[in-house]
Amino acid sequence: MPRETAVDFAIDRVQVLAPDGSVDEELDPDLPEDRLLGLYRTMKLSRRLDERAIALQRRGELGTYAPAIGQEAAQVGSAGALSESDWMVTSFRETPAYLTRGTPPHVLLWYAMGMEEGAAVPRETRNMPPSVPVGSQALHAAGLGWAQEIRDEDAATIGYFGDGATSEGDVYEALNLAGVYSSHAVFFCQNNQYAISVPREKQTKAETLAQKAISAGIEGVQVDGNDVLGTYAVTRDALESARGGDPVLVEALTYRRSLHTTADDPSVYRLEEEEAEWEARDPIERFEAYLRDRGALSDERIAEIEASIEDELAEEIERAKEGAQRIDPADMFEYVYATAPPELERQRADFGGESDGE
Amino acid sequence: MPRETAVDFAIDRVQVLAPDGSVDEELDPDLPEDRLLGLYRTMKLSRRLDERAIALQRRGELGTYAPAIGQEAAQVGSAGALSESDWMVTSFRETPAYLTRGTPPHVLLWYAMGMEEGAAVPRETRNMPPSVPVGSQALHAAGLGWAQEIRDEDAATIGYFGDGATSEGDVYEALNLAGVYSSHAVFFCQNNQYAISVPREKQTKAETLAQKAISAGIEGVQVDGNDVLGTYAVTRDALESARGGDPVLVEALTYRRSLHTTADDPSVYRLEEEEAEWEARDPIERFEAYLRDRGALSDERIAEIEASIEDELAEEIERAKEGAQRIDPADMFEYVYATAPPELERQRADFGGESDGE
Amino acid sequence: MANRLRTIEAVRGTLRDEMARDDSIVVYGQDVGRNGGVFRATQGLIDEYPNRVYDSPVAEAGIIGLGVGLAAYGLKPVPEIEFAGFTYQAFHQIQQHVARLRSRTRGEFHCQMTIRAPFGGGIRALEHHSESFEAGYAHVPGLKVVVPSTPADTKGLLTASIRDPDPVIFLEPTRLYRSIREPVPEEDHVVPLGEADVVREGEDVTVVAWGAMRHRVLGLVDDVDASVEVIDPRTIAPLDTDAILDSVRKTGRCVVVHEAPRTAGMAAEITARINDRALLYLEAPVQRVTGYDVPYPLFARESAYEPDDDRIRAGIERALEF
Amino acid sequence: MANRLRTIEAVRGTLRDEMARDDSIVVYGQDVGRNGGVFRATQGLIDEYPNRVYDSPVAEAGIIGLGVGLAAYGLKPVPEIEFAGFTYQAFHQIQQHVARLRSRTRGEFHCQMTIRAPFGGGIRALEHHSESFEAGYAHVPGLKVVVPSTPADTKGLLTASIRDPDPVIFLEPTRLYRSIREPVPEEDHVVPLGEADVVREGEDVTVVAWGAMRHRVLGLVDDVDASVEVIDPRTIAPLDTDAILDSVRKTGRCVVVHEAPRTAGMAAEITARINDRALLYLEAPVQRVTGYDVPYPLFARESAYEPDDDRIRAGIERALEF
């Protein structure tokens, strides 16, 4: 054997709806028109929510906010491929994904208002709350998918994270453990080209992020993340594989068109030309053009959708603000344990002014 | 592009000295005979030291000990390829590697006697002390190699770890960071098929461990770990690459022929047949046969070497025991900081009976 | 009915009983399968429950992080970390997720997980295998921290921990795994978390100790020329403050013994709680007899590091003679 | 000569000065390059030292683990962890290697590393961005833990930390980065580690506070109807016990204020040290005014969590009126 090839691998890249409007017939998920319009509306809703949230933050009504502008196709396509029995595990930039799964905007706003109410995602929805420590939640996705395998459930789990997250040990461990335990996990990496200011090329010497899957012996695939039909189709297939115990890593190639968060200033570290390039590849515009082409959308219909989004958001923002009025800080003692131990009860009493000792 | 290959990879496997005694001419490192005999003696020395250490542990004279029996070619070949200006970073089973780098046996015994003296490896030797937390030291190797890059030094760092370690986030982070920072690191994974009782197949779904390198965009290669010429040649090339800023992951395929540690009982979790199979592939025997073949070794010469090893070890064990007599527990206060702060001085005084308060 | 069991057998028996009782319990960790755990705590379980007992790769953060997913799903993970010194690899998962899942979701989710780990020194173990970080975990709100010291308490506390809806760090003193044998109730046996055990009543001085130190203390108090009350808190967090305060209010003197380093250790917290609510009862400073503020040494020096009989006796004497 | 600087400017200036002085210093961490750090602490450094300032991938264990290698080689790593709440990802590297490199090698190696991290709450930050774990690090022998509270001290302490042969966790209160401006010596300025600052002398009660709490305390003591001595320990480990004890021996009363949760926090350690050596001087229990034993809440509830003026004042009153 002196020197021979022991094993070889390839990473594929998929695109269904090309920027020029052409659709690959074979890969086209062939979704019914109302589904397509549903995805479209959610993408628009998310974009608009992000814009309003940034404005609210600027007025001091929200805390730090992480917009997903530019990543709508990646998230709405992938989350759109989930069924109700699947679980979703998110990072901190998954507004489009939560909206796709039916989480109302006011809940997402609560989180940005610094309220735990925003992370109190109902367990029945099978959505996990947002996770801020980069990459840490990939393990939770692997664990949920493992539970589905243990319980032999015909369901899967999607776990979102970013390009930066792929440098965290937790993510590698998640991929590897998912492989070992036949976890029903699909790891969905949104490569939006930046981890705050650090560009993708400085994050790893790897040519693709999808190839991180090879370290775990599981499948990895790249998809055009600005192509909602592509992200849908690839995720649908990945979920199918995962339901059978073969986890998959999907890398969606996209771009964080806006700020990292409202605390960030991208002009310090990236060029306008680059931003302009990606503006031209905007996922909503591509999808809109396609829907117009096939006659599913008209100027009129778009105006209607936009108006309904404005109405919805106006109401949701109102609801978020109302909720914020009602919070009772004392309830922070409530949820530490199922039953507060005596020392914590003493502290609660002290907080409430019921005791004169700390 | 609908679906196309974005990138592909291959992992090679190398063998120079085959079990049948044949040598690949092209890959043969062509070492001078005294070097070959030096490697041979170190392999024998290590084997014998392990055997004596196990016996000493059974008599209560050592603590838990991790023998490297079966892994001598992997370690002596790889450490043998280092130059004096290179750094070595070890795990807890690197007796052969330390011996190759000139660390005397009594120091290794001290570590097993529960003495920090055994980890007080002189800094000038460019050997790091043993590291018990699995995989954690891979990052130190990446860091040393990064320092070599920062200082533009024509030197490299080898970092040892096992198959089990490849599941730790630290190891993946080390590979990735080494790639990003052009660290002069060679990661040398001894795949000895077990992490305590857990076989390699349960550690990861990956077909090889070398392919973990792909996740970092660095080179990965497999080598027959029971072939000392192979491990030497592959490591020499890897070090050369690393000195130029291209880190490499080497997976040496070998077998932990003995216990995990003296606290372990392999009969619980593996079959004698398997052990017998690998006994037949013993690295020392293969190398010995080769050296006999080329006329470098005779029964007489072997007897001489064995006798000199017995003498050396008798002395070294004596020296280790003598050292153990001399330890002063009070010096544990000495090395916590460069200068002990007052509270620690108080504790030291209390320990020494100089104070009557804690 | 009660069998005379060692601690390790109590662990094993409890795991088996609880797994039989509740099929949502999943046991996993390095070497817990065929090998039955490096201390044999899980021996045989994989044969009985092949689909609920798993060997894990060497990945502590992964083990705990997966557990968060299992718990969110509704299973009850009981992972083993091979030694408490390697829970550090998972510290971020414990601090950021395990401890907070309930509070950050206002109770929508909770994390019913019992993390078992061999704990403490004294068995001539390798580096990093003798750690005592109970104070570090007690400082993380949302966790419970338990240290059993007898076979019967091991059963009672492990049962309570596994059934507790909140996450528990269950630290098993390695030194006690095989050193003591005592009757352990065969039937359901629950020692509620947060209740100390007044192991021995006395009038003159209170000694608080857990894990192996409890036994070291008990081994010498007969020779002390005073009436010593010995309290084993059993649960480090939440601590049974009242039991300790009641005792100190009676004795006026207190010694706290632990293996962990002194600074910011649990003896400080206990001292502070006495200060908070029983200061005027103190007739002497609370004596902290603890590990020194040095990294736990390799075993040739470990007996010099940990509180030994002399140091404990001296502590008691200082408390008495102040 | 002294310039009026903000804390963040003091950090930046000190890094620049020390890098000029010692070419073995390497600064790295997430976003510390072109972006100049998320708080701009490293702004401009990469232009001056392109070969000694590096952006890091998002890998905290990696950042710290690489630092161990750099330090072993002989360089002096000064990594930034983006927020103290993410040092947990590196806790094992800190505990197992950074803190022990010297002791486990009997001084053959040492780890001259200063780990900088923004610390504490009060800036309406995201989840996990407001952590105070100084007690957890103080409990790890081999580490030094520093919390600067003024721009001048920031320079003096950061200089001392970087030059210290032992590893330092340097926790920079985010709330103070831009809130205070004061003269900072332009010339070499070293505040020795382990020396508290008696910020304000007083006779009736001692208040110990660090970070943002020091300023909160100073902001209200004028209104307290008593003479208050305020001590900022500056170094949490090693703690300047004598400075605190001297003060308490004088005042007989003490209040410790910190943001971290109470149980097993530094207030417990300070209380215990007072108990150890100054118990008889106490005229009232040491008052712990701290964060509650709940996970640091999201910002809508953070002002309810952290010690506010009322709670601090009440603590001082309890100490005075006991």
Ligand SMILES: Cc1ncc(C[n+]2csc(CCOP(=O)(O)OP(=O)(O)O)c2C)c(N)n1
């Ligand atoms: C463990 C951890 N380290 C650092 C941070 C600070 N931080 C927040 S977002 C971020 C970059 C994440 O990049 P990526 O994974 O690409 O996600 P993106 O922000 O692009 O969605 C960093 C470093 C964090 N939240 N968690």
Ligand SMILES: Cc1ncc(C[n+]2csc(CCOP(=O)(O)OP(=O)(O)O)c2C)c(N)n1
């Ligand atoms: C972080 C950590 N987790 C667990 C252990 C306990 N442990 C010691 S050796 C070992 C297996 C290591 O396997 P491998 O990496 O293959 O090395 P080998 O023992 O085969 O040389 C484990 C799990 C440890 N030392 N460190």
Ligand SMILES: [Mg+2]
């Ligand atoms: Mg990104």
Ligand SMILES: [Mg+2]
């Ligand atoms: Mg192995």
